[in-house]
C-alpha cells in the first residue's frame with residue numbers, strides 16, 4: 001500500500017474526526033470534512049482513495065451521503081467504510097446495501113480500524129491497476145480502443161453541451177502489411193511502438209488525446225479546436241513520422257514509413273452521433289490514402 005493514499009474522513013463530530021486522523025495518519029494521508037457538501041467539493045478536486053463516514057450523514061436535501069456517492073459516476077468507485085455508533089443490525093445491513101465496503105461500530109479499536117482501512121486501500125489500488133491495464137494497449141502503451149470510445153463519448157457530450165467544436169483524426173501507417181512481409185512481424189511491432197511514441201508526443205503537445213484505434217491505426221480527439229488547428233496537428237504528425245526516417249523499402253510511395261490521416265471537425269452537427277462521425281473519419285482516411293493528401297471533412 002502506498003503511504004500517499006488519501007483517506008477522507010467525513011464526520012460532523014470534531015472528536016471523531018481527530019480520533020480517526022490520529023488512528024490513520026501513520027499509514028496514509030488523511031483529510032477531514034464535517035459535512036456532505038464540502039466533502040463532495042473536496043472529492044471533485046482531489047484524488048480520494050477511501051472515505052470513512054457515518055451512516056447518518058445526509059446532504060442538504062436529506063439524501064444519505066453514501067447514497068449520493070454511489071449514485072454519481074465520478075464517486076461510485078470510491079470505497080466507503082462506515083464508522084458508526086449504531087450497532088443495530090438493520091443499520092449495518094442498510095449501510096452495506098447502500099454500497100459501503102465495511103461497517104465498524106464505535107467504540108472501535110484503532111488497530112482494527114487501521115487494519116481494515118489497509119485492506120480496503122490495497123484492494124482499491126489493485127482494482128485501479130486492473131482498470132488501468134484494461135484501458136492500455138499492451139504493445140504501444142497508448143490508451144486502447146475501449147478507453148478511446150469512453151473518452152470520445154465523454155468529449156462528444158461535453159463539446160455538444162458547451163457549444164465547442166470536436167476534431168477527430170484517424171491515422172494509418174501506410175503499407176504495413178508489406179512492411180511486415182519484408183522486415184518481419186517483430187520488426188513491425190518495434191516500428192509500431194516508435195510510431196506510437198512519436199504520435200503521442202506530438203498530440204500531447206497540442207493537448208489532444210491519442211489511442212490505438214485498431215491494427216495499425218490510431219485515433220486522436222481534439223476538443224474545442226478550429227479547422228486550422230486540426231490541419232496543423234495532422235501536419236505535425238506527418239512531419240514527426242517523416243523525421244523518424246524508418247526505412248520501408250517495400251512502400252510504393254516513400255522510402256520511409258509514412259502515415260495517412262483522415263480528419264473530421266464537428267462544428268455544430270452533433271446529431272450525427274459518434275459512430276457516424278467515426279465512419280466519416282474512416283472515409284476521409286481512405287480518400288487521403290488513395291489520393292496521398294490530407295483530408296478534412298466538416299460537419300457543420
Ligand SMILES: Nc1nc2c(ncn2[C@@H]2O[C@H](COP(=O)(O)OP(=O)(O)OP(=O)(O)O)[C@@H](O)[C@H]2O)c(=O)[nH]1
Nearest residue numbers: 173174175176177178180185186188189192215216
Ligand atoms: N507487426 C504488427 N503488425 C500488425 C499489428 N496489427 C496489425 N498488423 C498488421 O498490419 C497490417 C495492416 O494492413 P492493412 O491496414 O490491411 O493494409 P496495409 O498493408 O497497411 O495497406 P494500406 O492500408 O493500403 O496502406 C496487417 O498485415 C496486419 O497484420 C501489430 O500489432 N504488429
